[in-house]
Structure formats: structure tokens, C-alpha cells
Amino acid sequence: MKILAVDTALGACSAALLENERVIAQRFVAMERGHAEALAPMVEEVMAGHAFASLDRLAVTTGPGTFTGQRVGLAFMRGLKVALGIPLAGVTTLAAMAAQAKSECGTTRAIALHDARRAEVYVEIDATPEVMLFAQAVARLRALKPDDPIALAGTAASRVCEALATEFVLSSVRQPDALWVARLAIKSQVSETPRPLYLRAPDAKLPADRT
Numbered sequence: 001m002k003i004l005a006v007d008t009a010l011g012a013c014s015a016a017l018l019e020n021e022r023v024i025a026q027r028f029v030a031m032e033r034g035h036a037e038a039l040a041p042m043v044e045e046v047m048a049g050h051a052f053a054s055l056d057r058l059a060v061t062t063g064p065g066t067f068t069g070q071r072v073g074l075a076f077m078r079g080l081k082v083a084l085g086i087p088l089a090g091v092t093t094l095a096a097m098a099a100q101a102k103s104e105c106g107t108t109r110a111i112a113l114h115d116a117r118r119a120e121v122y123v124e125i126d127a128t129p130e131v132m133l134f135a136q137a138v139a140r141l142r143a144l145k146p147d148d149p150i151a152l153a154g155t156a157a158s159r160v161c162e163a164l165a166t167e168f169v170l171s172s173v174r175q176p177d178a179l180w181v182a183r184l185a186i187k188s189q190v191s192e193t194p195r196p197l198y199l200r201a202p203d204a205k206l207p208a209d210r211t
Helices: 035-046 067-084 093-105 134-144 157-163 178-186
Strands: 002-007 012-019 022-030 057-061 088-091 110-117 120-125 128-133 150-153 168-170
Touching: 002 035, 002 067, 002 178, 012 035, 012 178, 022 035, 022 178, 035 067, 057 067, 057 178, 067 088, 088 093, 088 178, 093 110, 093 120, 093 150, 093 178, 110 157, 120 134, 128 134, 134 157, 150 157, 157 168
Parallel strands: 002 057, 057 088, 110 150, 150 168
Antiparallel strands: 002 012, 012 022, 110 120, 120 128
16 A cells, blocks of 8 residues: 655654555655645655555544644545545544654654643543643543553653652653654545544634624
């Protein structure tokens, strides 16, 4: 299976082309803004020498992430899905980071915790993405009391790791990478077009009606 995956949901823009387990091409650039301008040229780079018609599947991160960032990747890949007529799989940003952290640290389990601001974090435990207060996240992880070390990933991981015992190990993973989005998506069952995952309402509000 040949799969193209992208991520624009958080603080990086990345694209990866895989054929089964073989990495054909990969690009990753940390960035807070400019995902919309960077994505198409990046996809063109990883697809160099490979026809889009040769793809069997597409994959994209669904969130949680920034409101604009999530929509950039999803809109781009939905367009490709329609044009190519192939399945599009969705993977959460937290699952992608956790998979990379688990591989890096050699643990059997990993959890991603990403700074959501307002003293909150995005966290995915047992395949359930949530937003919660930082203190609540620490308490949830402390209550796990694992027999084996758990790797932590994401921008909130270092603070959480400091607050926890030695059962947790800090990985270097801070942002999702399309390479791991692709690796997870290859193994997934694709039933419908993925939708953006919003764990809370956007910060921006429409102006009030003064009539």
C-alpha cells in the first residue's frame, strides 16, 4: 500500500510518502504560522517522481489542534480524496505523537499531552482525546500506576513528567509528524471521510448582534 500523509494541526507542517513500511520521502518543518502556504509545495516535494494516481490511501491529522491548522490539512486532503477517488484516513495529533514516542523510548505505552493554553492540556488516554486542566491531567496519569514506564510526548510533557514519578519517561517528541500519521493510517480501517476534532469551542467569537 502506498500512502500520502500530512499534518498541519499544531506547531509544525509535515508530509510523508510511504509504501507499506518503507519511507519513500518525508518532510517536517516546525512552524507556528504559514501552514497553508507551506503544505502544497511540501507535498509536491515528497511526491517527486511518484504519480498521485499510484496512491492507495491518504491520511491526515484531525486534531486536536489550532482551528485554522486543522482545517488546512483536512481541506487539502479532502480535495485530493475527491480528485483521486481513494480512501482518506484520520489520525489524532495525540495518537501520532504517542506512537512516535513509544518507538523512540522503547516503551509498550505512550501518552501525548499538548499545551492547550488557559492552564489546560490536550491528552489522549486509552484512545479517548480530552481537554482538561493541567492538574487534572497529572492526577489522571498518577492514578495509572503503571507496571512498566510510559513515554510522554507533546509540548506539555516536560512539565507533566516533572510532576510525576519515575514510572514516566520524557521523549523528544513535541509535535506530530506525518510519518507516524501514515504508519498508523496504514493499519486503520477507513469507513468515512474524517472530520475535524474540536475538544473546545474556538477562541474567536462572532460579534454580537446589536440590532
